[in-house]
Structure formats: C-alpha cells, structure tokens
Amino acid sequence: MRPRRRATVGGRAAAWVEAGPEGAGPPLVLLHGGGFDRADLSWGAVIDRLAAERRLIAPDLPGYGGTDGFGRPHDLGDLTDWLRKFLDHLGLPRIDVAGLSMGGGMALRLALDAPERVRRLVPVASYGLTGRLPFDAAARRLARSETRLAFYHAAAGSALAVRAGLFMAVSRPWTVPRDVVAEIREVAAEQAERRSFGAFLAGELAGQGRGLRGDLTARLPGLTRPALFIHGARDPLVPLRHARAATAAIPGARLVVLRSGHWPPRDCPGRVSREIRDFLDAPVTGSDAAAPGAGAR
Known part of the structure; x- marks a missing residue:
C-alpha cells in the first residue's frame, strides 16, 4: 500500500494517495470501487503510468x-457529498475525474x-447506469444476508479463492501478480470487519x-x-448494454470497449491510461473552458 496523506474531512479521518506534478490544469481525481478495494488497489498501475x-x-x-x-447505511448521494467536502478541503474548485464502478x-x-466542479469525466465499469442489481432478486437477498461475508472470509483466507473470483473482473486471472492477490486478501480481511459495501447496498x-x-x-x-x-x-456486474445506453443518452459522450470484466484499470492498465490521457489532453472546447456556473479556472 502506498503512503497516504491524511486529514479530517467532514469530521472524519480521510486518507488519499497523491502523485505527479502540479500543473496548469485541474488534477485528475481517481475514485475506486466498492467491496474489495481502496485507492491504489484498482488505480495503482494507472497512477504509475500517468504520474x-x-x-x-x-x-x-x-x-x-x-x-x-459513515457508521450507518449510506447511498451514492452520501458518497458524492463526502467527495465535495474532500475537494473543498484540498482547495480544488474544478477537477478531471475518473471513477471505477x-x-x-x-x-x-x-x-x-x-457541473461547475468537473471539466471532464471518465466513468469506468460505472455504477448508476441501471436501476437493478445483476441477478436482481438473488442479489437483493444476498445483500440483506450475513451470508455475503463468506465471500470476504474466503478471499482473505485463500489466494485460490481470490483468483476464482477474479474471473468476473479480469480476462486472465492467472496472470494477476502475486502482490496484487496478496493486497486483495488484505482488503478482504479488512472489509470482513468493516462491511462498508454492505452499508452502501443497505442505503441503496x-x-x-x-x-x-x-x-x-x-x-x-x-x-x-x-x-x-x-x-x-x-462485465457481469454492469453488463455492457447499460454503458451503451448511457453513452447514447448523453450528448457527445464516447464509449471505449475493452476485452475485460469489471476491473479494466487492473486488467488493461496501459490501454486505460492511454484512453484517459488522450481524452484529457484533447483540444479544449467551449464547454471545457467554462462549465455552467463557473468562471474559467
């Protein structure tokens, strides 16, 4: 795990990874997924390439x-409110942002x-594109049951169990480095106690x-x-059809499809890094120069 910077945000301890030089443009904020994750687990290889x-x-x-x-059930709105407080603490009025799941x-x-706080955004295997969980009825029962903790305990106790679970996430789970598997096991043990994703599902x-x-x-x-x-x-958790529908619904949005499951930043870090770099470095348009309600920054 990389060294963290630490502060108090909204009355709670907060930690983050920071890398790269100060630049003229907005920083890129990378948001990880739920469940078996933390800042540099999903985004570590992309950070290495873009820093x-x-x-x-x-x-x-x-x-x-x-x-x-939060110490309670919470939903996407709660998380986004926290993000705004985090950006305020760092003095970031406007960012580029990429988020996984x-x-x-x-x-x-x-x-x-x-919208005044975002210049460009990159949703990756994104949540929010459907009103239903995959395998909805069974998933709802599992979300409300303590049985789901068995997945965390299994992953924490066995590298083989981690690699079996990675079949949903990456194209070649047997090639995931041992240090990444070890980090997943560490996060699984932590989340078996903290149950953060369960609290998110309860709120959702x-x-x-x-x-x-x-x-x-x-x-x-x-x-x-x-x-x-x-x-x-x-992607078995957010099927591709939802990303296609979202892209079609948003004026000017683009979609890149990769040979991956639900974890593109780890499965295809080189391609993901290039796509993000090219998108963020594309010529500035009028909508980029000043978002609604925002002056040029």
Whole structure:
C-alpha cells in the first residue's frame, strides 16, 4: 500500500494517495470501487503510468483504507457529498475525474449535481447506469444476508479463492501478480470487519420501491460535461448494454470497449491510461473552458 496523506474531512479521518506534478490544469481525481478495494488497489498501475504527466489524487472512499466510514447505511448521494467536502478541503474548485464502478457513479453524480466542479469525466465499469442489481432478486437477498461475508472470509483466507473470483473482473486471472492477490486478501480481511459495501447496498436498497437509489439513467441526458465511458465487454456486474445506453443518452459522450470484466484499470492498465490521457489532453472546447456556473479556472 502506498503512503497516504491524511486529514479530517467532514469530521472524519480521510486518507488519499497523491502523485505527479502540479500543473496548469485541474488534477485528475481517481475514485475506486466498492467491496474489495481502496485507492491504489484498482488505480495503482494507472497512477504509475500517468504520474509523470499530471497531478493525481486517489482518495480512500468512506469505509475503505485509511478513511473512516459513515457508521450507518449510506447511498451514492452520501458518497458524492463526502467527495465535495474532500475537494473543498484540498482547495480544488474544478477537477478531471475518473471513477471505477461505485466511483464511476460518484463521478457521474458529481458532474450532474455540480457541473461547475468537473471539466471532464471518465466513468469506468460505472455504477448508476441501471436501476437493478445483476441477478436482481438473488442479489437483493444476498445483500440483506450475513451470508455475503463468506465471500470476504474466503478471499482473505485463500489466494485460490481470490483468483476464482477474479474471473468476473479480469480476462486472465492467472496472470494477476502475486502482490496484487496478496493486497486483495488484505482488503478482504479488512472489509470482513468493516462491511462498508454492505452499508452502501443497505442505503441503496432503502425505500419502498424496487429500484436502486443511485440509478442515474433518467438524469443522464442532462449531463453537460464531456464524458468518456470505458467498459469491459464481458462485465457481469454492469453488463455492457447499460454503458451503451448511457453513452447514447448523453450528448457527445464516447464509449471505449475493452476485452475485460469489471476491473479494466487492473486488467488493461496501459490501454486505460492511454484512453484517459488522450481524452484529457484533447483540444479544449467551449464547454471545457467554462462549465455552467463557473468562471474559467
């Protein structure tokens, strides 16, 4: 695990990884996913490739790594509110942002709620693109059951169990380096105690309806920031059709499809890094120069 910077954000301890030089443009904030994750687990290989070119900030999200959780069920709105407080603490009025899975939903929600704070965004295998969980009925039962903790305990106790689970995430799980497998086991042991993703699912499933509270599909046509979606062709958790529908709904959005599952930043770090670099370095347009409600920064 990389060294963290630490502060208090919203009354709770927060930690983040920072790399790269100060630049003239906004920094790139990298948001990790839920479950078996923390800042540099998903984004470490991308940080290695982009750190020479731009300032990168990858926070441990609430309940992960060195950042305190909410201590209660929470949803995508809670996480995005925390993100805004985190950016305020760092004095960042405007950012580029890339988010994986749950972090992708946060990136989209931030750009929808506060477009003046986002120059460009890259949702990767993003949450928020559907109102249903995969295998919805069974997934809802599992989300409300303590049985789900068995997955964390199995991964914490066995490298073989980790590699079996990676079949949903990467194209060649047997090639994932041993140090990454060891880090996943460490995170799994931590999350078996903290249960952060369970608290997120509890918040997302709260209410009388059958939908997820973080479903952003109805709002996507109103997204005004340039967006590049990156998605795995065989993602079982957020099937590719949802990314295609989201891209079609957002004016000017683009979609890159990779030979991957639900973990493109680790499965294809070189390709993901190049796509992000090219997208962020593309010529500035009028919409990039000043977002709605924001002056040029």
